[in-house]
Amino acid sequence: MxxxxxxxxxxxxxxxxxxxxxxxxxxxxxxxxxxxxxxxxxxxxxxxxxxxxxxxxxxxxxxxxxxxxxxxxxxxxxxxxxxxxxxxxxxxxxxxxxxxxxxxxxxxxxxxxxxxxxxxxxxxxxxxxxxxxxxxxxxxxxxxxxxxxxxxxxxxxxxxxxxxxxxxxxxxxxISDLIDQGYLSQFRVFAPDIPDLSAVKTVAGDYNEAQTAEVMEGKALMASVVETWLAKGENRPTLLFGVNCAHAKQLAEAFQCAGVATAYCDAYTDSVERELIKRRFVAGDVKIACSVRTLTTGVDWPVSCIIDAAPTKSIMLHVQKIGRGLRVNEGTEDLLVLDHAGNSLRLGLVTDIRRDELDKTPPGQKQVSERKEKLPKECANCAALHKGLKCPYCGHKRKPIAGVETVDGELIELTSAKAKNEQATKAEKQLFYSMALWMAGQRGYKQGWAANLYRGKFQVWPRGLSDIATPADQAFLNYEKSRRIAYAKRKGA
Ligand SMILES: [Zn+2]
The missing domain is CATH 3.40.50.300 (P-loop containing nucleotide triphosphate hydrolases)
Structure with a gap:
């Protein structure tokens, strides 16, 4: 036996x-x-x-x-x-x-x-x-x-x-080796927000937690986290990192209010409950698992989107967090990182961070972090982070003029959908338009509404497409909702 x-x-x-x-x-x-x-x-x-x-x-x-x-x-x-x-x-x-x-x-x-x-x-x-x-x-x-x-x-x-x-x-x-060999997932990072942490003090080498939470709990930032995921998250199984329990729970609630099923999980969640949440997550009954930094080790969930809302100065924490989403899962082509914390801009892309030697700082002395990584910058067209002159996602070329890609609020535009849209196949465009037509029918809108929604997404009118309506899927519903939130925000402002 x-x-x-x-x-x-x-x-x-x-x-x-x-x-x-x-x-x-x-x-x-x-x-x-x-x-x-x-x-x-x-x-x-x-x-x-x-x-x-x-x-x-x-x-x-x-x-x-x-x-x-x-x-x-x-x-x-x-x-x-x-x-x-x-x-x-x-x-x-x-x-x-x-x-x-x-x-x-x-x-x-x-x-x-x-x-x-x-x-x-x-x-x-x-x-x-x-x-x-x-x-x-x-x-x-x-x-x-x-x-x-x-x-x-x-x-x-x-x-x-x-x-x-x-x-x-x-x-x-x-990480790069394993991505090249197909053992880890490709990833794209977008920086929809760059929080202003200039007033936040540093404690033991990292941002003061309470002060950071205060910044990240700002109304506009909270709304942006929800809106960005609805617009770009493609309804992917998502792991969210908040600054602390209270912040992560607030974000979980904000998503619930937008009709997205979420769960909250941290180091104090017992193993039985954790297993239950995992099962609901794998089954798709929970779309976003909200957590704090403590979830960064030892959890093995099929994640294909990470929402990072927890600014850190620690490259260890940064790499551990993104690492949670780099496993290759069936059915997802890559990992999408929505970085609302400014971490990738400040610390670098995880493929660029490496150390060749162990740190030898004696006790009592301050660790001097030698930064060797070239930091990525945001593409002015699609908000994806990359290092070269030409954006690998949308083909946009940086103008070598100082100031164009500076880190300020100006570039925080929700245009990043464009990166994928330029690569969208005709079948994908047709599907989007068909779903828009279906929704127009359901709501009693005119056909022009569907064309407008299409134009908002693809920057062109739906020419040469058929008028067949197809019931909308969740990713479409999310996208459409994000447009309504954005519209309401513009009107309010
Ligand atoms: Zn781009």
């Missing part, structure tokens, strides 16, 4: 992809060179459990014990499951009353919280997931056990002073 189970598990086993083979090789090479600890810098979605499994397997072949640590208890079960899927069987879980407790097992999976309260078993190697979080228990262990190998895994191992403890860092692949 056990053999059969084992075979089944092996049948599902994922073969290592080339960047994963490279990761294992680079880690082993670093340790073979005499390093006692090495950090593997790898994007979210690169398959770190597959890599960890392979390392564990190699250790097991030499009868060596391994401890794998996760940053939170909620990640333990999915980690064990992933290891089993890769054919690793001798696993024990270090957690009070866990059914998988097995002190003799060669592989121990533990959360850092549990580890802090226990006698830590002997092991030849400790694999530390999300090592940028710098758990105290791990770092003490690194000092106490100089004979043990430590392997750290993180997409963003850029915490202050990490290089004083970890001896080496390897980077087997970058």
């Amino acid at each position: 056990r053999d059969l189970l084992f075979e089944e598990a092996c049948a599902k086993r994922k073969e290592l992809r080339s960047h994963q083979v490279k990761a294992v090789q680079m880690i082993r090479q670093s340790l073979a060179q005499g390093h006692q600890s090495v950090v593997c810098q790898m994007p979210t979605g690169a398959g770190k459990t597959v890599i960890a499994s392979n390392i564990i397997e190699k250790a097991q072949a030499k009868s060596n014990s391994v401890i794998f640590t996760a940053p939170s208890v909620s990640l333990i079960d999915q980690t064990v499951e992933a290891f089993e899927g890769q054919g690793i069987t001798d696993i024990g879980v270090m957690q009070a009353n866990h059914p998988r407790t097995d002190r003799l097992a060669k592989v121990q999976v533990a959360s850092v919280q549990t580890l802090a309260r226990r006698d830590i078993p002997q092991a030849a190697m400790v694999i530390v997931d999300e090592c940028h979080l710098r758990a105290k228990v791990i770092e003490e262990l690194m000092v106490d056990r100089p004979d043990v190998f430590f392997v750290g895994l993180s997409a963003t191992p850029w915490s202050k002073g990490m290089g004083l403890l970890w001896q080496d860092m390897v980077t087997p692949c970058t």
Whole structure:
């Protein structure tokens, strides 16, 4: 029976992809060179459990014990499951009353919280997931056990002073590599708003939360978040980041008022409720999951749009947030980022952010962030962010005149739909027009109304299209609603 189970598990086993083979090789090479600890810098979605499994397997072949640590208890079960899927069987879980407790097992999976309260078993190697979080228990262990190998895994191992403890860092692949190879999703970033944070103080290296929330809770900004998603979100499954609970909940309510099903979820949402929200999200019953920065690790939802309404100065947080949406999901061509926080303009596109060395700032000193990234600018035509002279989305060329693409309110125009519209096929244009005709019929409007709506979207009249009406889909309804909100706003102003 056990053999059969084992075979089944092996049948599902994922073969290592080339960047994963490279990761294992680079880690082993670093340790073979005499390093006692090495950090593997790898994007979210690169398959770190597959890599960890392979390392564990190699250790097991030499009868060596391994401890794998996760940053939170909620990640333990999915980690064990992933290891089993890769054919690793001798696993024990270090957690009070866990059914998988097995002190003799060669592989121990533990959360850092549990580890802090226990006698830590002997092991030849400790694999530390999300090592940028710098758990105290791990770092003490690194000092106490100089004979043990430590392997750290993180997409963003850029915490202050990490290089004083970890001896080496390897980077087997970058976000760009994985996008090129099709393992991560392409993405487009739009900056519909650039909040004025000039009066916000910096606390411990990041914007003061309460002051930031005050800026982001401004009426115009809140309305813009809703209107932008309705106009450009294409009814995609969306993850929203607010500054704090109160702000995220306010945005959830604003979307509810606009008829969009939302859910709120944060670090305090218990696992049962979280699972329920996930199911409704996957089924499409919830369109927008609203959260705060705490949701940035460990959640694996099929997201194809991110609304970022939480300004940050931290490149780690920025990359972790966008990373949540870069997984390739069936049925979506890319990730759409609606950045209302100014983060991509301030910190760069996530494909450009990388560090080649661990930070070695001593305690008590300020971390100097060397910025090497060339910052993107907003396309004056479609509001997409890019770096070259020619916009890759709409073909618009920047005028090399200072001031044209400066960061001010002037460019915050809802014209970004144009980028896609220029690429829209005739079938897509026909479908939009047919839906507009259908809606005109439903509401008793004249045909000219449909033509006007079409012109608003495509900047041309609907020539050469047929007059067949087709019932509207949700994306169309959202778009039409966004136009009404925009119209009401213009009239009010
Ligand atoms: Zn453009």
